[in-house]
Amino acid sequence: MADATPHAVFLSYASQDAAAARRICEALRAAGLEVWFDQRELRGGDTWDQKIRQQIKECALFVAVVSANTQSRREAYFRLEWKLADERTHLMAKGTPFLLPVSIDATTERGALVPDSFLTVQWTRLPEGETTPAFASR
Numbered sequence: 668m669a670d671a672t673p674h675a676v677f678l679s680y681a682s683q684d685a686a687a688a689r690r691i692c693e694a695l696r697a698a699g700l701e702v703w704f705d706q707r708e709l710r711g712g713d714t715w716d717q718k719i720r721q722q723i724k725e726c727a728l729f730v731a732v733v734s735a736n737t738q739s740r741r742e743a744y745f746r747l748e749w750k751l752a753d754e755r756t757h758l759m760a761k762g763t764p765f766l767l768p769v770s771i772d773a774t775t776e777r778g779a780l781v782p783d784s785f786l787t788v789q790w791t792r793l794p795e796g797e798t799t800p801a802f803a804s805r
Contacts, residue, residue, distance in 0.1 A: 677726035
């Protein structure tokens with residue numbers, strides 16, 4: 668695996684949303700962005716927890732894929748990823764772009780089971796992970 672890149676985008680999602688996350692990943696990579704997507708970056712024998720924590724610590728942007736699946740999962744590894752990203756925002760100056768929640772279905776901010784910091788930024792809607800050129804260029 669390549670070392671953490673400070674310009675990389677970290678993609679966090681529930682395992683049930685892997686197909687939508689893959690579509691987002693491919694669109695961002697097609698736009699020339701480096702994306703850390705665990706299905707491609709982790710290999711057998713990797714200390715995956717340590718690698719994920721390092722990527723969250725060093726990434727430029729944290730994209731949280733929010734869905735009915737994340738709403739229904741009260742306990743899952745993506746929740747730790749979200750917590751780590753939330754904690755990192757406490758070290759950042761106000762207004763520093765870092766968190767980007769993306770809803771891939773009808774899930775909205777209202778009542779979303781996400782860290783409070785996710786509610787202070789603009790959400791993006793990408794139904795089923797279909798990513799627009801405008802989103803990728805932004």
